[in-house]
Amino acid sequence: MIDEFEEDDVTLEDDVRELATGQNFGALTTLFEDGSPQTQVMWVDADTDHLLINTEIHRAKFRNVERDPRVTLTIWDADNAYRYAEVRGRVTGIVRGPEAREHIDACSQRYFGKPYPNEVESERAILRISPDKIHRNGM
Numbered sequence: 001m002i003d004e005f006e007e008d009d010v011t012l013e014d015d016v017r018e019l020a021t022g023q024n025f026g027a028l029t030t031l032f033e034d035g036s037p038q039t040q041v042m043w044v045d046a047d048t049d050h051l052l053i054n055t056e057i058h059r060a061k062f063r064n065v066e067r068d069p070r071v072t073l074t075i076w077d078a079d080n081a082y083r084y085a086e087v088r089g090r091v092t093g094i095v096r097g098p099e100a101r102e103h104i105d106a107c108s109q110r111y112f113g114k115p116y117p118n119e120v121e122s123e124r125a126i127l128r129i130s131p132d133k134i135h136r137n138g139m
Contacts (some may be wrong), residue, residue: 083138093128
């Protein structure tokens, strides 16, 4: 059964946080200046109140959310793609510097069991996404 979107005072509940902090992937959609969408498969994470995406500041998705913070993040269960959560929300915070670098290493440990192997081209940044609406399937 597919649940309807939740609205008003949306909090990040345990089931969505569990998806985000597992070895699951998410599809992040941001908006270009002309309104056209851009979607990329990403590692995901969560804190108590936010979904977290780690990126670099030279990338289009970062520039997009600086201009327009509205995003959609769909996270699916790696073991059952029919179990997913679609979160529509806004980037309400950006963390840069050493904390963002440590975060990408922690994500890499979770997904691959080793520190992030790629060279950082610009600067790492954590996008903190506050949910406005959540749609669940199979949860």
